[in-house]
Amino acid sequence: MDVKRRKFLKIAGLSAVAGLAAPSAFNSLLKGGEAAASEEPHRGGSAESEGEGSSKAKGIQYGMVIDLQVLANNKGLAAKCSHACNVDHNIPQYGNPKDEIKWIWTDDYEHSFPEHSQYKRNEELDKLPVLLLCNHCANPPCVRACPTKATFKNDKGVVMMDYHRCIGCRFCMAACPYGARSFNWRRPREKDANGNYKFFPDGVNMKFPMRMRGVVEKCNFCAKRLSEGKLPSCVAACGDTKAIVFGDINDPNSEIARILEARYTIQRKPAAGTEPSVFYII
Amino acid sequence: MYDKGKVITGLVIFVLIVTFPVWYNVRGAQHIPNPKILTKVKHCVKPLDYMRADHMKLLIDWRYEVVREGDRAKVTVDGVQYERSLVNGCMKCHVSEKKFCDQCHEYVDVNPYCWDCHIKPKETE
Numbered sequence: 001m002d003v004k005r006r007k008f009l010k011i012a013g014l015s016a017v018a019g020l021a022a023p024s025a026f027n028s029l030l031k032g033g034e035a036a037a038s039e040e041p042h043r044g045g046s047a048e049s050e051g052e053g054s055s056k057a058k059g060i061q062y063g064m065v066i067d068l069q070v071l072a073n074n075k076g077l078a079a080k081c082s083h084a085c086n087v088d089h090n091i092p093q094y095g096n097p098k099d100e101i102k103w104i105w106t107d108d109y110e111h112s113f114p115e116h117s118q119y120k121r122n123e124e125l126d127k128l129p130v131l132l133l134c135n136h137c138a139n140p141p142c143v144r145a146c147p148t149k150a151t152f153k154n155d156k157g158v159v160m161m162d163y164h165r166c167i168g169c170r171f172c173m174a175a176c177p178y179g180a181r182s183f184n185w186r187r188p189r190e191k192d193a194n195g196n197y198k199f200f201p202d203g204v205n206m207k208f209p210m211r212m213r214g215v216v217e218k219c220n221f222c223a224k225r226l227s228e229g230k231l232p233s234c235v236a237a238c239g240d241t242k243a244i245v246f247g248d249i250n251d252p253n254s255e256i257a258r259i260l261e262a263r264y265t266i267q268r269k270p271a272a273g274t275e276p277s278v279f280y281i282i
Numbered sequence: 283m284y285d286k287g288k289v290i291t292g293l294v295i296f297v298l299i300v301t302f303p304v305w306y307n308v309r310g311a312q313h314i315p316n317p318k319i320l321t322k323v324k325h326c327v328k329p330l331d332y333m334r335a336d337h338m339k340l341l342i343d344w345r346y347e348v349v350r351e352g353d354r355a356k357v358t359v360d361g362v363q364y365e366r367s368l369v370n371g372c373m374k375c376h377v378s379e380k381k382f383c384d385q386c387h388e389y390v391d392v393n394p395y396c397w398d399c400h401i402k403p404k405e406t407e
Contacts, residue, residue: 160350162350206403
């Protein structure tokens with residue numbers, strides 16, 4: 001035997017030290033390199049994103065600009081929008097806020113824009129009928145929350161519901177910062193003694209389904225009407241008043257994109273990071 | 283053999299009770315489903331055999347394509363366009379739930395929940 005015990009122990013000890021030290025040394029080298037490399041583009045990037053606001057938008061994203069001044073000047077127009085939607089989508093009228101199903105509804109300024117300063121605000125703001133609906137966010141939290149993919153974002157940027165898949169867990173309702181989703185606590189198609197539907201005082205649209213107990217529902221931007229080249233019911237109900245302008249907010253040539261460039265608009269709870277597609281002119 | 287009479291009567295009653303489902307069905311199971319298509323159109327969107335066996339798959343495919351993929355292109359058969367929809371498509375020809383759908387569904391004892399949400403056309407007559 002050439003190798004003496006003493007020499008063997010020396011080699012073994014050195015290899016052990018080398019084996020332990022090498023990975024950490026390698027790691028610290030790697031991290032140092034990364035940190036040095038990432039610093040520059042980060043600085044450049046932040047300056048750019050300040051100007052752009054949110055992430056670069058891609059593809060079609062339908063959205064709305066709602067002019068609250070026009071709605072305020074045309075008394076009853078907001079109610080007309082809601083009514084057109086209710087009739088079109090068989091939305092039951094329970095007359096009871098606990099069971100209420102709403103797709104498009106009105107609320108006051110204070111509760112619609114809680115992030116804006118409410119301290120000594122203009123009195124006129126309180127008179128605005130703020131028309132609220134699903135914001136069809138570019139970054140929808142409800143879609144991420146849904147465990148069954150019953151709610152999803154389609155290729156037009158519309159946040160859709162597939163009632164067949166909904167299991168009624170209501171995670172999406174908890175995730176939505178806008179309260180735009182309603183749960184069917186009861187069966188909408190109950191009938192009265194005469195065999196008429198109790199909760200559809202304005203008749204039933206035979207072409208659109210009702211819902212069953214235990215599913216969540218919300219505005220679908222009239223996906224079917226869009227596919228037929230029509231505007232959503234609420235927009236159509238506004239007629240020529242331009243109270244609601246509908247279109248692809250990512251298409252720079254669309255009417256809505258030009259309005260968004262020209263006018264000062266606000267979104268609901270922009271700090272939530274959901275990138276809502278419904279804008280308001282105050 | 284003791285108690286011949288009692289034993290034989292007992293046996294006869296026992297056999298009758300055990301075979302009850304068999305002879306009950308001989309009389310009762312003559313209702314063979316006869317779905318009626320109350321329309322003049324001759325052809326469905328798919329061949330008869332496929333529709334008989336797999337109409338539920340077609341409906342699920344349609345739902346996926348229409349709702350999830352947003353592809354609402356219509357189906358054309360013999361120059362007539364049909365919407366890919368249960369209520370706005372199928373039920374245009376198969377107008378009666380009672381005379382069409384229920385005929386087989388009751389026979390094979392399946393309970394699809396289509397009409398929990400979808401609105402079936404008014405039953406005529």
